[in-house]
Amino acid sequence: MAPYESDHATGTGPDEDPRTGRRKAARYVVPAAVVGVAAxxxxxxxxxxxxxxxxxxxxxxxxxxxxxxxxxxxxxxxxxxxxxxxxxxxxxxxxxxxxxxxxxxxxxxxxxxxxxxxxxxxxxxxxxxxxxxxxxxxxxxxxxxxxxxxxxxxxxxxxxxxxxxxxxxxxxxxxxxxxxxxxxxxxxxxxxxxxxxxxxxxxxxxxxxxxxxxxxxxxxxxxxxxxxxxxxxxxxxxxxxxxxxxxxxxxxxxxxxxxxxxxxxxxxxxxxxxxxxxxxxxxxxxxxxxxxxEKPGKDEHAPDFGGQFAPGDLSGADTIGEGWTTIAKFDTGAKGDKTSQQGGGAMGGFLGSLGDPVSGDFGKGTVFSTRLVNALITDDGTVYAGAVTKDALVKAADADK
Structure with a gap:
């Protein structure tokens, strides 16, 4: 637990660059409705x-x-x-x-x-x-x-x-x-x-x-x-x-x-x-x-009724940064498959219309945004996601290269 501070030390600290080093998360959840990354x-x-x-x-x-x-x-x-x-x-x-x-x-x-x-x-x-x-x-x-x-x-x-x-x-x-x-x-x-x-x-x-x-x-x-x-x-x-x-x-x-x-x-x-x-x-x-x-234990995904409101379980994902600015990184396995990401067909066009194209040292990609969780999908199939801003995702992707 962090040392207690005075009431005058509760302001926002300086921006922190995401760490290029990665660690395995025992259980990392990108929340759709609850705190997950954010809190x-x-x-x-x-x-x-x-x-x-x-x-x-x-x-x-x-x-x-x-x-x-x-x-x-x-x-x-x-x-x-x-x-x-x-x-x-x-x-x-x-x-x-x-x-x-x-x-x-x-x-x-x-x-x-x-x-x-x-x-x-x-x-x-x-x-x-x-x-x-x-x-x-x-x-x-x-x-x-x-x-x-x-x-x-x-x-x-x-x-x-x-x-x-x-x-x-x-x-x-x-x-x-x-x-x-x-x-x-x-x-x-x-x-x-x-x-x-x-x-x-x-x-x-x-x-x-x-x-x-x-x-x-x-x-x-x-x-x-x-x-x-x-x-x-x-x-x-x-x-x-x-x-x-x-x-x-x-x-x-x-x-x-x-x-x-x-x-x-x-x-x-x-x-x-x-x-x-x-x-x-x-x-x-x-x-x-x-x-x-359904018999419990028939597979590792048997219902866990203590956590069914935390969709998007990314167990085993790499993480970048810490605290509120933690970002999950994982590979979709779709490297080079532009159809599945930004182009190709009505579905690809529809999904592309929901995101914002971005580029940086990492290359090119698309950011898909909600009011809480944002996700950057690069053209090589890498995903960076977290309760962070679009700029933070791009910065993390650049630093990761």
Missing amino acids: ATIGLVPALAASGDPDLPKISAQQLVEKIAKSDVQRMSGTVKVSTDLGLPDLGSLQGTMGSGEQGDGSSADPRTKLTELTSGTHTLRVAADGPEKQKVSLLERDAEYSLIHSGKDVWGYDSASNEVFHTTAQHSGEKGEKGDKRGHQPSATPEDFAKEALKSVDDTTSVTVDGTTRIAGRDAYQLVIKPKQAGSTVRDVTIGVDAKTGLPLKFTLAPKSGGAPVFDAGFTKVSFAAPPASTFDFRPPKGAKVTE
Whole structure:
């Protein structure tokens, strides 16, 4: 953990060139909806909560982070509103066409495909938990509902629109997860999950302060604000609303440096810490439903219900830089294949129209941008991606040559 600094040392530091040396990442995630690269590392700066409404005891950033870490809410239920705005174009029917094929042959109730809907738009979730053996997340749609239920050794996914059921057995059910997590395979869908992902590791690339108090879902809360010190990041800040009594994160907001609406916002609109009714976690496949059984361990990609909201896993990718300006580098294997990258056919032309051509010491390529994550694809098939600016990607590619 980085040494604590005074409040006067929380400004943005000088720009840092990406390191030409590379290291293997044990697990590197380019986020489509959550913090991943952007908030993987933070340093703590002590600050006292400003006066506000409600009037809560003053607390330092270090104390508030420790309060989150010690939070051990085992029973709860509530409603969570999730909004994602990456600034992606509406692909319409093309998205459905691209989604057919290998994934389209599986069950619509498979959480690995169904819950990717959270990567765009605004959605309402109902969540419930009763200890490490019972959790439920329901995605409420206009005329249908999708539910993911963990009850004992069983994990069920049910899509009411298609009347399809997905079933598997929870691996290591009831055992502690990493760092003593007692929730086992609780589905990741609440502000707590995103907040703890952001707080997993700390260093001096980030300042963390307490910025007053607020009310969330009818409860008193502190606001923890995380800001990058490094130039070149696309992230302005991350704000976590922390329940003053339990330490449970009630709201998580990631704001881009470009301004406008948050890239990602997840917050409780209703929450209760009473034990949910036992029937909440009961599930039997409805009559006539198509049931898809999957045995855990049949391959290395069996469902991990502790992290299904982190698409784009780039395990084993090389990384350049550190902290908020970390960039993943990997080879697509498409060296010299211009058709698959910028030219060639309607699809190549369409994809090319979504990006900006760039050039440098590395050669030529195209940058594909969202409001958070940008990716540079060079003509030789190398990809550089991260929650960094276009200029930072080009600089990294030049330095890498």
